[in-house]
Amino acid sequence: MAGYVQDDLSTEEIDRLAALFGPLAQSVRELSEAVIRTEVDEDEVIAARAEIDAITERLRKQQIEGSYGLRFSKGGRARPWGNAVVGLRNPIAPPLDMQRDPAGRAWADFSLGAAYEGPPGLVHGGVAALILDQVLGEAAGAGGKPGMTGTLTLRYRRATPLGDLHCEAQIDRVEGFKTYAVGHIADAEGVTVEAEGVFILPKWARQHVRERDWKAPERFE
Numbered sequence: 001m002a003g004y005v006q007d008d009l010s011t012e013e014i015d016r017l018a019a020l021f022g023p024l025a026q027s028v029r030e031l032s033e034a035v036i037r038t039e040v041d042e043d044e045v046i047a048a049r050a051e052i053d054a055i056t057e058r059l060r061k062q063q064i065e066g067s068y069g070l071r072f073s074k075g076g077r078a079r080p081w082g083n084a085v086v087g088l089r090n091p092i093a094p095p096l097d098m099q100r101d102p103a104g105r106a107w108a109d110f111s112l113g114a115a116y117e118g119p120p121g122l123v124h125g126g127v128a129a130l131i132l133d134q135v136l137g138e139a140a141g142a143g144g145k146p147g148m149t150g151t152l153t154l155r156y157r158r159a160t161p162l163g164d165l166h167c168e169a170q171i172d173r174v175e176g177f178k179t180y181a182v183g184h185i186a187d188a189e190g191v192t193v194e195a196e197g198v199f200i201l202p203k204w205a206r207q208h209v210r211e212r213d214w215k216a217p218e219r220f221e
Helices: 011-037 042-059 125-142 203-210
Strands: 004-007 070-073 077-079 099-101 105-112 148-156 163-175 178-187 190-200
Touching: 011 077, 099 125, 105 125, 125 148, 125 163, 125 178, 125 190
Parallel strands: 004 070
Antiparallel strands: 070 077, 099 105, 105 163, 148 190, 163 178, 178 190
């Protein structure tokens, strides 16, 4: 399947790359926040833009083709480092440090700043959907019943403030190649958004299941 790449990287090499690229992505996240909130004078903005453009050109000197995809080692250690929610190398991702339980649960504590604003001081509703799509899918995968999003239904119970938040999800039931999961986002005052999702194992993966040589990666990072 295109985008799914198995490699032979050792645990030590994966750790080294994580330590190299994780801080780079974090620096760009902080840059995004700074761009939104800065009030420096015009000359500083022009100078900063020139420096940023120069750094972008340096990083473009050698790149992979297309998107990062999902890379995994023979031991099952998966690296969705380009993912928009949990991607270690993706500055758009908060990122969420997902915790998983083989019983079919997933959860994370995280913080959203100015880059994720919709209404003033509040999380954009689409960002809430993005995060819930991910955590529900993580719960399905944690329980050994992964799939791709078929439907996602959200109930916005109240506005979600920017700042420290918690999300969690669990498998509700499984029907063949369909996994039903439920979850929510909460702040210190309680639940703000609830979600229900159906995750469907794609046809290309079903053949592997039938042949009994396919399973969910053991560890995502």
